Amino acid sequence: MSTLDEVFLLAHVLGAFWYVAGLVAVQISLIRAGQQVDDLEARRDSFEEASHYQGMLMVPGAIAASATGLFFWEQVDYNLFSTGWLILLEVVYIITLLVCLPFVGMGLRRARIAALQAVRAGRTNADLDAAMGDNVPLFFAGIALLLVPVAAAISVFRPF
Numbered sequence: 433m434s435t436l437d438e439v440f441l442l443a444h445v446l447g448a449f450w451y452v453a454g455l456v457a458v459q460i461s462l463i464r465a466g467q468q469v470d471d472l473e474a475r476r477d478s479f480e481e482a483s484h485y486q487g488m489l490m491v492p493g494a495i496a497a498s499a500t501g502l503f504f505w506e507q508v509d510y511n512l513f514s515t516g517w518l519i520l521l522e523v524v525y526i527i528t529l530l531v532c533l534p535f536v537g538m539g540l541r542r543a544r545i546a547a548l549q550a551v552r553a554g555r556t557n558a559d560l561d562a563a564m565g566d567n568v569p570l571f572f573a574g575i576a577l578l579l580v581p582v583a584a585a586i587s588v589f590r591p592f
Contacts, residue, residue: 433508436507437504437507437508440500440503440504440507441504443496443500443503443504444497444500444501444503444504446496446500447493447496447497447498447499447500447501448493448497448580448584449493450489450492450493450496450497451489451490451493451494451496451497451580452493452577452580453489453493454485454486454488454489454490454491454492454493454494455489455490455493455573455576455577455580456577457481457482457485457489457490458482458485458486458489458490458536458540458569458573459570459573459574459577461478461479461481461482461485462478462479462482462540462543462569462570462573463570464478465478465479465482465543465547465564466564472547472550472551472554472555472556472560473551475547475550475560476544476547476548476550476551479540479543479544479547480544482540482544483540483541483544486536486537486540490533490536491533491537494528494529494533495529497525498525498528498529501521501525501587505518516591516592517586517590517591517592520586520591521583521586521587524579524582524583524586525583527579528576528579528583531572532572532573532575532576532579533572533576535568535569535571535572536569536572536573536576538568538569539563539566539568539569539572540569542559542563542566543560543563543564543566543569545559546559546560546562546563547560547563
């Protein structure tokens, strides 16, 4: 493996860590928001924090991991359209980027807006109660987190 190959591999691994750090930070913030039953401002702050981590870590990290992965596999001369395990890996990335992360973002945005409205009104509202009862962001964040070891296993073991 050449030095350039190693640089691309390092960039890919760093991108994956960046993505996982954001995914975990968003999930922790969402869980903390769910535990703040009586404190609307703490709940709002938790949603703000989750939104920040989504925009600064999770989404850019996912894009960086997939882009650097594509650069790396192309650098080491794998055909991105005919290598079976690489196509499977691309499908996992597409599911993550186009299904899981948008659902996390939509649920988080809904909860954040409801929390902001509740703080402004000085009391909880039906939108916030509905958003807190909605487990879609945590569910899809969990699916995205489970897809990380799947993608890693496909990359390392190259099953076919």
